[in-house]
Each structure stands twice: as C-alpha cells, then as structure tokens.
Amino acid sequence: MSDSYAISPACPLLLADIGGTNARFAIETAPGQLSAVKVLPCAAYASLEAAMQHYLQDEASLAAGAQEVRHAGIAIANPVHGDQIRMTNHHWEFSVSAVRAHFGLERLHVVNDFTALALSLPHLQAHQYFQVGGHQPLADSAIGLLGAGTGLGVSGLIPCGERWLPLHSEGGHASFTPGNAKEAAILDVVWSEFPHVSAERLLSGPGLSLMYRALAELQKKSVTPLEPPAILLRGLQGECAICTEVLSTFCEMLGTIAANLALTLGARKGIYIGGGIVPRLGDFFQHSGFRARFEDKGRFQDYLAAIPVYVITEAYPALIGLSALHRQQSAH
Structure with missing residues (x-):
C-alpha cells in the first residue's frame, strides 16, 4: 500500500512512540523524512517529560531542528481518554496539556499506539512487510491490525470515501479463546493464577514466560523461569x-485471534501483524x-483462505502513522 504526502505539516515535527x-x-x-531516530528505555527515566527532554537535547536531535519544534505527536501503549494519561504497562503518567505547555508546543496529538500503527498502513511500501498466505486484498474492505509485544494491541481501519477511519480498540483485553485441548489445559493452569485471562495475558x-511455566507444569517438568528474550x-x-513449543503454540493462538478479528471486521483487505515478537520469528512464523x-x-474456511496476512517489518511504523495523523488534522 502507498499514499502520497499531499499536505505538508509544520516541520520539524517531534514524533514519539511510547511502549511499555x-x-x-x-x-x-x-x-x-524521519531524522535523529532514537530508542530510549522507559525504565531509565522517571517520566515522559524526562525522556523527551533528554531526546530533545541530544546532539543529533538538535541538528535535526529540535529547538524549532512546535508541533508533536505521541503514540502510547494505553487507552487515551481526556487530558490525564496513566500507562497500563509502565508507571509513567502525565497531563497532555501540561506536557504541551512544558515544551512550548502549539499542537500535541496523543493517541493509542495501535491507532497510530493503523494509520501507517496505507503508507507502507512493499519492502516494509511480507505476506503470509491468502490471495489479493479486496478493495473497499476493512483492514485488521494486531501485534504482540509488551502487550497485545488490536485495531483496524474502516474505509470512508478517500479516507480511512482508525478503530480505537482495546481488543487485546478480550477473553482468551483456546483453539484445542492443549490450549484449554494451558488456560486451566493460568486460571489458577488469574481470574480473567485475556488474549494479552x-x-x-x-x-511467553507464563506459557513456558504452564507447559512445564503440564509436562511435570521442573524449570527455572525464563524471560521472553531467552x-x-x-x-x-x-x-x-x-x-x-511455546513459540509454536503462540503462533497457533495468534492464528485464532487474527481470524476472529478478520471475521469481526470483515477485514477482506487484509490483516496486518505488528508488535515486537512476530517480526523476530522470521521463517519460524x-x-x-x-x-x-x-x-x-x-x-468460513474459504472466506478466510482468501484473506492476506502481512507481517510488518518496518522498524518505526507508528511514527509514520503519527505523521499521517498530523497531516490529516492539518488539512482541517
């Protein structure tokens, strides 16, 4: 998919994608044109403002025009309602208006990270994703989006004339649905620890770590807990x-969730998968x-067999989506 940059936003434009x-x-x-791209560990900073301040004072950021920034967009892994934001998967919390005032911004957009990721989809080029099965996308149909990382993000795009409307979804917190007896057994183990088991869980x-412990328990093996990277x-x-087995089971579970999303949205233009985990699986996936x-x-096997699935390989798609959002809002 591709789209032109018909409307030029006020540059330089600060963009931030905040995950857990x-x-x-x-x-x-x-x-x-994205410059001075930098990834900062959230745990190293007491607040969003501290991380932003560090970035804006970086030598590369200053060379890109950080001192002239008056417009900004933030995508954050959290529901966004009103002025006060409190992160679900991290301790940061902030007031949108206070951040705007602190940095002297004329305009600051704050949206859910998967809303921003969804808005990037019409602008991605063929080298920024790869296809996993299915046929050609059906024009004028919805697009589904999900991605696993620190959490499980879910969104989508609905066609509206020449524009796309993003869904502000928290679908990752819908109840987990097992697809076979093994997954039902894993669910039983996890239920002993959590009364509500969401898909994100x-x-x-x-x-991944939780599933590792559950499978070890089901196989009656004593193991040392492992972190996701390991x-x-x-x-x-x-x-x-x-x-x-954890990775194989994860991929199959994700297939169920992706199919449920495709059926729910009628997403016959395709399902896109982002997040930090699946792109790392490569050929395994x-x-x-x-x-x-x-x-x-x-x-509905034939219905789903026709729907293409794309894995996003672009490193910073939410930043592309934030840029698109800024252009869209600058047009009004």
Whole structure:
C-alpha cells in the first residue's frame, strides 16, 4: 500500500512512540523524512517529560531542528481518554496539556499506539512487510491490525470515501479463546493464577514466560523461569523443547485471534501483524501453524483462505502513522 504526502505539516515535527519497554523518538524534517531516530528505555527515566527532554537535547536531535519544534505527536501503549494519561504497562503518567505547555508546543496529538500503527498502513511500501498466505486484498474492505509485544494491541481501519477511519480498540483485553485441548489445559493452569485471562495475558512478551511455566507444569517438568528474550532465542535455535513449543503454540493462538478479528471486521483487505515478537520469528512464523489455524473456521474456511496476512517489518511504523495523523488534522 502507498499514499502520497499531499499536505505538508509544520516541520520539524517531534514524533514519539511510547511502549511499555521502550520510547522511540524521531524528528520529521520534511514530509516522510524521519531524522535523529532514537530508542530510549522507559525504565531509565522517571517520566515522559524526562525522556523527551533528554531526546530533545541530544546532539543529533538538535541538528535535526529540535529547538524549532512546535508541533508533536505521541503514540502510547494505553487507552487515551481526556487530558490525564496513566500507562497500563509502565508507571509513567502525565497531563497532555501540561506536557504541551512544558515544551512550548502549539499542537500535541496523543493517541493509542495501535491507532497510530493503523494509520501507517496505507503508507507502507512493499519492502516494509511480507505476506503470509491468502490471495489479493479486496478493495473497499476493512483492514485488521494486531501485534504482540509488551502487550497485545488490536485495531483496524474502516474505509470512508478517500479516507480511512482508525478503530480505537482495546481488543487485546478480550477473553482468551483456546483453539484445542492443549490450549484449554494451558488456560486451566493460568486460571489458577488469574481470574480473567485475556488474549494479552498469553499473547505478549510476559505471556511467553507464563506459557513456558504452564507447559512445564503440564509436562511435570521442573524449570527455572525464563524471560521472553531467552525463550525466543532458545526456542528459535532449538536449544529447549519447551521454548520451541511455546513459540509454536503462540503462533497457533495468534492464528485464532487474527481470524476472529478478520471475521469481526470483515477485514477482506487484509490483516496486518505488528508488535515486537512476530517480526523476530522470521521463517519460524512462516512455517508455523499460524496460517492453518487462521483458516480453521469450519464453514468460513474459504472466506478466510482468501484473506492476506502481512507481517510488518518496518522498524518505526507508528511514527509514520503519527505523521499521517498530523497531516490529516492539518488539512482541517
């Protein structure tokens, strides 16, 4: 998919994608041109303001025009309602109006990170994603979006004339649905710890660690808890049978969630997968049971078999979406 940058926003434009683990910053120096891209660990800063201040004082940021920034956009892994933002997966909280005043901004847009990611989809080029099964996208249909990282984000785009309307969804917190007896057994184990098991509880970085413990318990094996990066590394390299099973089960579970989203939205223009986990799986994901599970919907198997799924490989898609949002709002 591609689109032109018909309307030039006020540049330089500060863009920030704030996740539960990392904060990604960039300055757009011209439409579509991101400069001084930098990733800061959220845990290293007491507040959003502290992280922003550090970034804006960085040598590369100053060279890109940080001192002239008067417009900014922030995508954050959190529901966005009103002026006060309190993060779900991190301790940062802030007032939008206070941040705008503190940095002397004329305009500051704050949106959910998956709203920003959804808005990037019409602007992605072929080299920024790869396809996993399905046929050609159906024009004038909805697009679905999900992605697992620190949490599980869900969104989508609905066609509206020449524009796309993003969904402000918190679908990752919908109840987890097992697809077979093994997943039901995992759910039983997790239920003993959490009274409500959302899709995010298992389909996320922390979910990999939780699933590792659950599978070990079901197999009556004593294991040392592992962090998500270790599970990914050992599973992909075949060094740990349980880790590999975690990754295989994750891919199949994601197939169920993606298919549910496709059916719910009628997303026949495609399902896009972002987040930090799936792009790291590479060929493992391509050869996993994801696509078979995605199409395993009985009478609607043919319907789903036609829907293409795309894995986003672009490193900073939410920043592209924030830029698109700023252009769209500058047009009004």
